[in-house]
Amino acid sequence: xxxxxxxxxxxxxxxxxxxxxxxxxxxxxxxxxxxxxxxxxxxxxxxxxxxxxxxxxxxxxxxxxxxxxxxxxxxxxxxxxxxxxxxxxxxxxxxxxxxxxxxxxxxxxxxxxxxxxxxxxxxxxxxxxxxxxxxxxxxxxxxxxxxxxxxxxxxxxxxxxxxxxxxxxxxxxxxxxxxxxxxxxxxxxxxxxxxxxxxxxxxxxxxxxxxxxxxxxxxxxxxxxxxxxxxxxxxxxxxxxxxxxxxxxxxxxxxxxxxxxxxxxxxxxxxxxxxxxxxxxxxxxxxxxxxxxxxxxxxxxxxxxxxxxxxxxxxxxxxxxxxxxxxxxxxxxxxxxxxxxxxxxxxxxxxxxxxxxxxxxxxxxxxxxxxxxxxxxxxxxxxxxxxxxxxxxxxxxxxxxxxxxxxxxxxxxxxxxxxxxxxxxxxxxxxxxxxxxxxxxxxxxxxxxxxxxxxxxxxxxxxxxxxxxxxxxxxxxxxxxxxxxxxxxxxxxxxxxxxxxxx
Amino acid sequence: xxxxxxxxxxxxxxxxxxxxxxxxxxxxxxxxxxxxxxxxxxxxxxxxxxxxxxxxxxxxxxxxxxxxxxxxxxxxxxxxxxxxxxxxxxxxxxxxxxxxxxxxxxxxxxxxxxxxxxxxxxxxxxxxxxxxxxxxxxxxxxxxxxxxxxxxxxxxxxxxxxxxxxxxxxxxxxxxxxxxxxxxxxxxxxxxxxxxxxxxxxxxxxxxxxxxxxxxxxxxxxxxxxxxxxxxxxxxxxxxxxxxxxxxxxxxxxxxxxxxxxxxxxxxxxxxxxxxxxxxxxxxxxxxxxxxxxxxxxx
Numbered sequence: 001x002x003x004x005x006x007x008x009x010x011x012x013x014x015x016x017x018x019x020x021x022x023x024x025x026x027x028x029x030x031x032x033x034x035x036x037x038x039x040x041x042x043x044x045x046x047x048x049x050x051x052x053x054x055x056x057x058x059x060x061x062x063x064x065x066x067x068x069x070x071x072x073x074x075x076x077x078x079x080x081x082x083x084x085x086x087x088x089x090x091x092x093x094x095x096x097x098x099x100x101x102x103x104x105x106x107x108x109x110x111x112x113x114x115x116x117x118x119x120x121x122x123x124x125x126x127x128x129x130x131x132x133x134x135x136x137x138x139x140x141x142x143x144x145x146x147x148x149x150x151x152x153x154x155x156x157x158x159x160x161x162x163x164x165x166x167x168x169x170x171x172x173x174x175x176x177x178x179x180x181x182x183x184x185x186x187x188x189x190x191x192x193x194x195x196x197x198x199x200x201x202x203x204x205x206x207x208x209x210x211x212x213x214x215x216x217x218x219x220x221x222x223x224x225x226x227x228x229x230x231x232x233x234x235x236x237x238x239x240x241x242x243x244x245x246x247x248x249x250x251x252x253x254x255x256x257x258x259x260x261x262x263x264x265x266x267x268x269x270x271x272x273x274x275x276x277x278x279x280x281x282x283x284x285x286x287x288x289x290x291x292x293x294x295x296x297x298x299x300x301x302x303x304x305x306x307x308x309x310x311x312x313x314x315x316x317x318x319x320x321x322x323x324x325x326x327x328x329x330x331x332x333x334x335x336x337x338x339x340x341x342x343x344x345x346x347x348x349x350x351x352x353x354x355x356x357x358x359x360x361x362x363x364x365x366x367x368x369x370x371x372x373x374x375x376x377x378x379x380x381x382x383x384x385x386x387x388x389x390x391x392x393x394x395x396x397x398x399x400x401x402x403x404x405x406x407x408x409x410x411x412x413x414x415x416x417x418x419x420x421x422x423x424x425x426x427x428x429x430x431x432x433x434x435x436x437x438x439x440x441x442x443x444x445x446x447x448x449x450x451x452x453x454x455x456x457x458x459x460x461x462x463x464x465x466x467x468x469x470x471x472x473x474x475x476x477x478x479x480x481x482x483x484x485x486x487x488x489x490x491x492x493x494x495x496x497x498x499x500x501x502x503x
Numbered sequence: 504x505x506x507x508x509x510x511x512x513x514x515x516x517x518x519x520x521x522x523x524x525x526x527x528x529x530x531x532x533x534x535x536x537x538x539x540x541x542x543x544x545x546x547x548x549x550x551x552x553x554x555x556x557x558x559x560x561x562x563x564x565x566x567x568x569x570x571x572x573x574x575x576x577x578x579x580x581x582x583x584x585x586x587x588x589x590x591x592x593x594x595x596x597x598x599x600x601x602x603x604x605x606x607x608x609x610x611x612x613x614x615x616x617x618x619x620x621x622x623x624x625x626x627x628x629x630x631x632x633x634x635x636x637x638x639x640x641x642x643x644x645x646x647x648x649x650x651x652x653x654x655x656x657x658x659x660x661x662x663x664x665x666x667x668x669x670x671x672x673x674x675x676x677x678x679x680x681x682x683x684x685x686x687x688x689x690x691x692x693x694x695x696x697x698x699x700x701x702x703x704x705x706x707x708x709x710x711x712x713x714x715x716x717x718x719x720x721x722x723x724x725x726x727x728x729x730x731x732x733x734x735x736x737x738x739x740x741x742x743x744x745x746x747x748x749x750x751x752x753x754x755x756x757x758x759x760x761x762x763x764x765x766x767x768x769x770x771x772x773x774x775x776x777x778x779x780x781x782x783x784x785x786x787x788x789x790x791x792x793x794x795x796x797x798x799x800x801x802x
Binding site: 021022023024025026027028029030031032138142293294295297298301302330333341350351447467468 | 518
């Protein structure tokens with residue numbers, strides 16, 4: 001047709017020999033950065049103990065960087081034994097004081113207030129989360145912050161209904177809870193920990209991860225603004241040593257930890273022989289099982305969400321793709337083409353699909369796994385997208401031609417790296433999916449409902465998603481089998497972890 | 504290539520399709536990429552009038568608009584085509600002559616298709632003889648829904664033959680097909696039977712074009728391309744009234760099929776009121792201000 005437009009000059013030319021389709025030319029999205037001039041980041045953040053911001057006893061601070069630019073954005077206080085002790089004492093005082101005996105509906109009132117204030121300040125929290133942790137604003141805005149608020153709303157509702165939660169038993173608060181959270185969902189994990197603990201009448205000492213402490217300290221400001229009694233929420237910053245001080249403190253009644261399986265094992269060892277309760281949410285190596293009768297285009301979309309959500313820094317990420325042999329070529333082709341449309345870059349750009357790797361350390365870990373993959377004989381496919389020169393960025397990656405015995409298939413990589421294997425029968429898929437020390441989450445794609453239940457029941461996995469992946473809701477329990485953890489968070493099950501049940 | 508067994512359905516997951524569309528709608532199109540997309544949308548438009556009261560005068564006006572959508576900005580792209588009833592093809596052809604604008608004619612007892620095949624073939628031949636460059640046919644939805652897929656296939660093939668050199672757009676009337684799996688199946692039948700374009704709707708049935716339906720059709724086109732290497736065009740029609748919607752459709756095309764489809768040989772908007780909203784947005788991007796709707800001709 002002779003109607004000329006600016007599109008006519010560029011002839012059709014695929015960007016990659018691996019992809020038949022060309023997603024890279026003709027019409028590009030202009031940068032659409034979310035403004036961050038409305039957020040305030042202080043030069044330094046102190047510890048939050050007994051309702052006040054206090055300096056660390058040894059006066060030491062550590063820097064925090066924006067992983068997308070490697071620029072230092074602020075510094076956090078390093079809490080040592082004396083600070084942790086102070087925080088635990090303050091939490092104990094608050095617990096023995098009014099908090100544990102407060103009218104349940106009043107506790108609920110505080111939680112509702114926190115939830116509403118999180119919503120009011122949602123944009124600020126989302127921007128900070130993306131600046132501090134590298135996750136795309138689309139996710140912090142649409143997932144992390146709304147879900148964090150939803151957890152507070154949900155558990156606020158339970159606060160005055162605990163007597164009905166466990167029929168025939170009387171729930172009582174446990175006491176002071178030491179909570180240690182990871183860097184992949186800083187605010188959301190904080191909400192998972194603090195909301196049920198407070199709803200049940202406990203007080204908390206929480207340690208955010210050292211690379212992503214910013215939103216926890218902002219949350220401390222919010223707790224103060226909400227008028228929550230002093231000492232109910234204490235936030236201490238620091239690295240592993242600070243966490244160990246919390247775990248080993250003699251006046252902690254319960255430890256809640258989310259993080260790596262390695263650290264989880266250390267915690268469980270040090271808790272052995274004590275009467276401290278604990279819940280552990282650890283690593284995973286989730287399997288995505290795609291049958292040949294699945295809606296393939298939608299399965300591909302599910303795979304993308306399973307592995308590339310939050311740069312693959314998700315304990316329940318689906319990092320092992322198992323495809324029925326008959327459709328593996330089609331699925332891999334579609335996956336590669338879909339990966340070409342993923343935009344990697346500035347976490348604050350509204351169009352970014354994959355942001356920055358959280359830290360230099362994790363960046364090195366992921367890259368070393370890619371080298372291991374190559375040594376093990378895997379074929380590495382990465383999308384062709386451009387990535388920023390500064391900062392820690394890794395292109396979405398497929399490892400094909402891998403075996404069940406490979407380290408890249410067995411070990412958690414915690415990055416945007418997906419291995420692809422095949423299977424022939426449902427039993428083989430179940431066996432391969434279960435052949436891992438982990439058991440946190442998995443996904444099944446098939447058009448046949450009965451197959452979903454058969455395969456789902458066969459998976460030794462805390463969560464099984466059917467024809468979707470990475471869906472979260474406060475009402476739904478979450479937790480692992482085997483080395484993926486002990487206990488459940490979320491829902492009614494999540495309440496049980498924060499109460500002692502009396503007859 | 505042998506013809507597919509159309510009694511076998513390609514599964515489509517409704518929830519995931521709608522989630523995918525919702526995610527694509529979050530793409531933020533700003534500044535120069537917005538201007539570029541608006542101009543692209545204008546160049547992809549099938550400016551349409553399909554009313555019982557259409558007259559020569561009305562069609563002449565439409566052709567003028569097609570050639571010069573907004574007089575104060577003569578450098579803007581022309582639209583791709585004007586779309587009219589068969590009896591208006593001659594008039595349209597005369598008034599777009601030399602402009603490069605195509606004349607598309609609905610045919611085959613549009614919009615219901617409820618006429619004998621011979622009548623529909625004659626309708627098509629008449630439109631082509633009058634000078635139509637493109638024919639927009641409707642499929643027999645009744646036959647489709649009662650499972651007579653091969654009949655639907657044969658009818659499309661027959662109309663394709665009657666079209667001769669004219670391009671054939673196959674209207675599925677997705678609002679009457681109800682499920683995404685039916686949309687997918689009808690798309691596959693239309694492509695294999697020789698359609699050059701697949702098109703959502705007549706505009707006479709509600710719902711007309713929707714983004715999830717369009718995504719399902721684009722994915723069908725992609726699978727057909729994977730299998731055969733042949734590129735089929737896509738035309739959502741009906742219900743697309745705002746520039747914002749048009750940009751969302753373009754995002755769907757860009758991220759499903761890519762650059763090769765982002766031109767008016769492979770993508771069209773069937774719309775009557777969309778042009779003015781796109782024009783208004785283009786003027787807004789250039790001047791920073793919205794003009795009154797009265798500054799844009801209603802044709």
